[in-house]
Amino acid sequence: MRGLLLPVLVLLIWQVVGVLGIVQSDAMSYPSQIALAAAGALSDGSILTATRQTISTALGGMAIGSGIGIALGSWFGISRRAGRLAQTSVEVLRPVPSVALIPLAMLMFGYGYGMSISVVAFACLWPTLIITKSAAQQVPRELLEVSDGLELNWARRLVLIVLPKIVPNLFTAIRLAAGIALIVAVTVEITANPMGLGYALIVAQETLHPDRMFAFLIWIGTLGWLLNAGLLLLQRRLFVRWDGA
Amino acid sequence: MTHRMRLPDIGSLVILAGLLGIWEITALSGWISPVFLPPIEKAVAALFDLASDGTLLRAIVGTTFRMLIGFAFATLVGCGLGILIGLSPRARAYIEPSLEFLRPLPASAIIPVAILMLGLTKTMIIFVIAFGSLWPTLLATIQGIKSVEPRLFEMARTMELSQRDVIRTIVLPSALPDIFAGLRLGLTVSLILAVVTEMMSAEPGLGSIILQAARSFNSSDLFAGVMVLGALGFVINALMEQGQRRLMRWKSD
Numbered sequence: 001m002r003g004l005l006l007p008v009l010v011l012l013i014w015q016v017v018g019v020l021g022i023v024q025s026d027a028m029s030y031p032s033q034i035a036l037a038a039a040g041a042l043s044d045g046s047i048l049t050a051t052r053q054t055i056s057t058a059l060g061g062m063a064i065g066s067g068i069g070i071a072l073g074s075w076f077g078i079s080r081r082a083g084r085l086a087q088t089s090v091e092v093l094r095p096v097p098s099v100a101l102i103p104l105a106m107l108m109f110g111y112g113y114g115m116s117i118s119v120v121a122f123a124c125l126w127p128t129l130i131i132t133k134s135a136a137q138q139v140p141r142e143l144l145e146v147s148d149g150l151e152l153n154w155a156r157r158l159v160l161i162v163l164p165k166i167v168p169n170l171f172t173a174i175r176l177a178a179g180i181a182l183i184v185a186v187t188v189e190i191t192a193n194p195m196g197l198g199y200a201l202i203v204a205q206e207t208l209h210p211d212r213m214f215a216f217l218i219w220i221g222t223l224g225w226l227l228n229a230g231l232l233l234l235q236r237r238l239f240v241r242w243d244g245a
Numbered sequence: 246m247t248h249r250m251r252l253p254d255i256g257s258l259v260i261l262a263g264l265l266g267i268w269e270i271t272a273l274s275g276w277i278s279p280v281f282l283p284p285i286e287k288a289v290a291a292l293f294d295l296a297s298d299g300t301l302l303r304a305i306v307g308t309t310f311r312m313l314i315g316f317a318f319a320t321l322v323g324c325g326l327g328i329l330i331g332l333s334p335r336a337r338a339y340i341e342p343s344l345e346f347l348r349p350l351p352a353s354a355i356i357p358v359a360i361l362m363l364g365l366t367k368t369m370i371i372f373v374i375a376f377g378s379l380w381p382t383l384l385a386t387i388q389g390i391k392s393v394e395p396r397l398f399e400m401a402r403t404m405e406l407s408q409r410d411v412i413r414t415i416v417l418p419s420a421l422p423d424i425f426a427g428l429r430l431g432l433t434v435s436l437i438l439a440v441v442t443e444m445m446s447a448e449p450g451l452g453s454i455i456l457q458a459a460r461s462f463n464s465s466d467l468f469a470g471v472m473v474l475g476a477l478g479f480v481i482n483a484l485m486e487q488g489q490r491r492l493m494r495w496k497s498d
Contacts, residue, residue, distance in 0.1 A: 003342025027361035088257040089264055095478030097433075099440050099452075100471050103459030107467065108281050183351040187437075190353050191444050192456075198354070205357035213361065217354055224349030 029210035037211035038219070046200065047219060054185050054196035055223075057113060061120020062181040066174055068121070069128030074162055076129070077136025078144070090129070098123035098184055099191070106192055116188045116196070123184040124177040131176070135169035136162055168239045175231040182224055197223075283465040291465035292472065295454070305473065308450040311367070312432075312439040315374025319431055323379045324424060327386025328412060331420075337387070348384060352377030352434060353441055360445075370442040377438045378431035385427020389420030425492055429485045436478060451477070 011031050017023055018030020029037075041047040076083035076090075101119050109115040139162055147157045163170075189198025197220050204213035265285060271277055272284040283291075295301040330336045356373055363369035393416055401411045417424075443452030451474050458466035 001342075002338045006339055006343045007346075025362060027358060084254050085256045085260045088253045089261045091253075092261060092475070092479070095482050096471060096475035097437050097440055097478055099437050099444075100455060100474040102444065103455045103467055104281075104471065107459045107462065107464065179349055182349075183353070186351045187353040187441060190356055191441055201354060201357045205361050208361075210361060213357055217358065220354050221347065221350040224351065225346050228349045 026208055027210050029214055033211040034214045034218070037209070038215035041200075041212060041215055047216070050195075050197045050200045050216075051219075051223070053113075054182070054189065054198070057116040057188075057196060058120060058178070058181040058185040060113065061117040061185065062124050062174075062177050064117065065121035065124030065181075066128040066177045069125040069177075070132045070170060070173070072125075073129040073132025074136045074158060074166070077133040078139070078158070078162055083133065083137075090126075094126045099187060102188055102191055105188075111193055112195070116185055116193050119188050120181050120184045123180050127176050127180065128173040131169055131173040132166065135166040139165050168235075171235050171239065175228075175235060178227055178231055179224070182227060186220060279464065280462055281464055283468055287465045288468035288472065291463075292469040295466065295469055300454070301473065304449060304451045304454050304470075305477070307448065308436075308439050308443065308452065309477070311370055311442075311448075311450070312374060312435045315371045315439070316378050316432055316435040318371070318375035319378040319382055319435070320428060322375070323382030323427070323431070324386050327383045327424075328390060328416065330383075331387040331390025332412075332416065337391075341387070344380075344384060344387075348380060352380070352438060356442065356445065365446040367448065370439070370446060370448060373442050374435045374438045378435040381430035381434060382424070382427045385423050385430070386420065389423025389427075390416055392423070393419045421492060422489075425489055429489065432481055432485060433478075436481060440474065 015031045018028065018033070038047070072086070076086050098119055101122055102115075105115040105118045109118065143161050143165065144157075147161045152160065185196065186198040186201075189196040190202055191198075193199065197216060201213055201216045201220070204210075204216060268282070269285050272279060272282045279287075292301070295304075330340055352373070355376055359369045359373050359376075363372060397415045397419070398411070401415055406414070439450065440452035442448070443450040444456040447453050451470055455467050455470035455474070458464070458470060
């Protein structure tokens with residue numbers, strides 16, 4: 001595996017530089033110290049608690065945000081009129097950077113899950129809305145005419161005709177939202193909310209524990225990678241031959 | 246082809262006005278305490294207050310300036326490294342797996358590391374913005390170069406073009422749409438990181454205005470700041486979209 005050469009080399013040089021004490025800095029730590037700190041954080045359970053908090057935040061926010069996004073997106077996609085009417089409101093709200101809502105969420109919910117989850121939900125809403133909307137717009141008109149002919153109400157029409165057709169796109173939207181959710185959850189914790197992995201990172205920095213800080217940083221990176229790789233694998237398995245029938 | 250500004254649909258403006266109306270009624274009726282939700286006129290008044298003593302302009306300039314400096318670094322390094330890595334299949338084999346591992350890492354997670362190394366300084370902020378917006382640009386550039394039609398390289402070889410000419414006449418033009426998409430994402434990331442780092446370092450900017458407003462329970466200032474950030478995001482997005490459209494038109498000619 002040629003891909004492993006670079007990381008191994010980096011770790012090796014980092015270790016040697018660290019052990020020899022070539023770089024003197026508050027931020028300096030090296031791989032063996034970091035591994036020890038990671039083992040410490042594992043054995044006292046702090047890394048597990050923090051991971052659980054961050055993951056619950058990310059999942060909760062993602063469920064709410066992409067739920068609303070998928071609902072609105074399929075509505076705006078199926079009904080041209082609803083899509084047209086909502087256009088300006090969506091264009092006005094969407095460019096608001098999700099992190100700009102951190103202070104507002106802090107004011108409304110105080111510290112805790114509510115604050116992080118609301119910001120994550122806002123961040124996940126827009127990409128899922130846009131993807132679902134454009135997927136629903138591609139649903140063939142004939143299918144919708146069939147549902148008119150069958151006199152299906154809108155709920156059955158959505159569940160029986162539209163959703164099966166756009167499932168692969170929905171999965172892509174959710175995969176995207178999951179990545180965003182983890183990033184935003186960690187960001188809210190780093191910026192303001194005293195819980196989860198982001199806060200553990202900040203505490204390690206403020207108490208001058210670079211070994212612990214790097215341990216958490218590497219763990220956050222691994223978590224993001226696992227999430228992405230897992231969902232990608234699932235998507236490939238599930239939708240190899242999905243033709244939307 | 247002439248490009249006309251797309252006017253928003255009347256009905257959709259009515260819906261937006263309706264949403265603003267709901268905000269106003271909710272705020273005035275006191276269903277949601279004014280501590281959290283100010284009536285529109287209060288938020289607008291706060292906006293004018295912030296604008297009148299120059300605070301707002303300084304904040305906008307500060308935020309935009311740091312964002313653009315960091316983004317400029319990211320663009321230079323991202324495109325440069327991206328071209329180097331993208332052109333060499335061997336370099337790609339060694340480096341790409343590491344990049345794929347780093348891609349999902351939240352950019353904000355390096356803020357604590359940057360603070361330990363550089364302190365709560367302007368350098369730290371610009372470093373974080375540059376580092377965070379580097380990834381989209383770098384990965385998109387590599388992707389763009391990978392998808393250059395291989396025949397074009399063969400043609401360049403038979404024409405005995407120099408490496409420089411190959412990059413200038415073949416690689417860049419065909420990779421440009423990908424690179425631009427990466428830059429667009431990078432600029433969004435840099436705005437987000439500019440706001441986040443301001444909130445953490447109290448460097449004067451839009452991020453610190455809204456955090457300060459929340460800490461002092463001043464929802465009018467908070468909403469004013471969020472509106473300005475939304476407008477900034479809107480303008481950036483519109484400019485990039487405009488640029489992208491120009492680029493595509495030039496390409497299709």
